[in-house]
Amino acid sequence: MLAAENSIAGIDACIAHGIDMVEVDLRTTRDGQLVLMHDERVDRTTNGEGAVADLTAVQIASLRIRAEGGGAQAAVTAWHPPTFAQALAAAHGKTLINLDIKAASLDQVMDEVQAAGAQRDVLMNVxxxxxxxxxxxxxxxxxxxxxxxxxxxxxxxxxxxxxxxxxxxxxxxxxxxxxxxxxxxxxxxxxxxxxxxxxxxxxxxxxxxxxxxxxxxxxxxxxxxxxxxxxxxxxxxxxxxxxxxxxxxxxxxxxxxxxxxxxx
CATH class of the missing domain: 3.20.20.190 (Phosphatidylinositol (PI) phosphodiesterase)
Structure with a gap:
């Protein structure tokens, strides 16, 4: 594994190694923000606890990502869970992002893609x-x-x-x-x-x-x-x-x- 899943470090590593595409998972916070998180809860992949839908974007941004596949025994990295907007900015013009939309509105996803001018940077899974x-x-x-x-x-x-x-x-x-x-x-x-x-x-x-x-x-x-x-x-x-x-x-x-x- 090049870096922890759903992290800016992972996107950067793919770019550095010439990887054509990186998958990210999208979920919606309690206050309606799109963030990168595979699981329904933050427990496995971060040093926090709770469901993404029950936490605000600020609360999630304060967490730190666990290394590799995560879990209680995995090391805690310096990286914080990124927002979708941050992921788009990191990948823009450098690698394609495969969007696995776990719990998010397709329209909101497209709103953010268009706001970032990232239409050519994503592949949206439907x-x-x-x-x-x-x-x-x-x-x-x-x-x-x-x-x-x-x-x-x-x-x-x-x-x-x-x-x-x-x-x-x-x-x-x-x-x-x-x-x-x-x-x-x-x-x-x-x-x-x-x-x-x-x-x-x-x-x-x-x-x-x-x-x-x-x-x-x-x-x-x-x-x-x-x-x-x-x-x-x-x-x-x-x-x-x-x-x-x-x-x-x-x-x-x-x-x-x-x-x-x-x-x-």
Missing amino acids: PLDAPASAIERAHRAGIALQVLYEQRQSQHTPEQAFRMAAAMQPAALQLMFDDVSVIDSARRIGHGQIRLFVNTMSNDIASGKPMNLSGDFTDARALRAPNAIWGALRARGISMIQTDQPLRLVQYLRSADRTSAADP
Whole structure:
């Protein structure tokens, strides 16, 4: 891990290492401010206690972030939980921010993106049932959308879901699947116009339990055989990979691209 999750240090580290995109999680404070926090409560990732929705932005800003995956035994860093506006400023023009909106209004998120002039700096994650008005506003504002498809939880077949997603004109389609044929279905329906995004993280950072987000395509396996995991995903049309091993992935991609360029 380059730095603690949802921190300015994490964004800065991604920029320094040439990482194309960093995910952040958005929640709303008691007084209506957007802050970066993965969990509903601040307990795991900071030296504080309580639900984000019960704390003010000032109270959250006074906390300090715990290192790496957090927890009571993790070291307390010098970093404070940032606001969304601070994260946008840190990333502006330097790396893309993948917005995982945990508990926040899509309109408020877009308000802050537009106020910061950061329309080209974000990829906004939306569900298939996102309000049409929010989708239309995002397109008018030039905010790129990413639609999430979770095979285990979806009431639709992959084909049905991907046609619905395509109608939303997203820049990317994030796939969570058990059956790898889901990728092929998405590629056919997207006609190469929609980027395909997968997660290869092996274990949940909080619990340590397997995440099982992309079948057998995991970081743990990729570290042993990157071409069989990351390379195989690229060969199937995946152009965006979210990982807990960004430096190893970048190293692999650069090496693979050099090898490809050298081939006659």
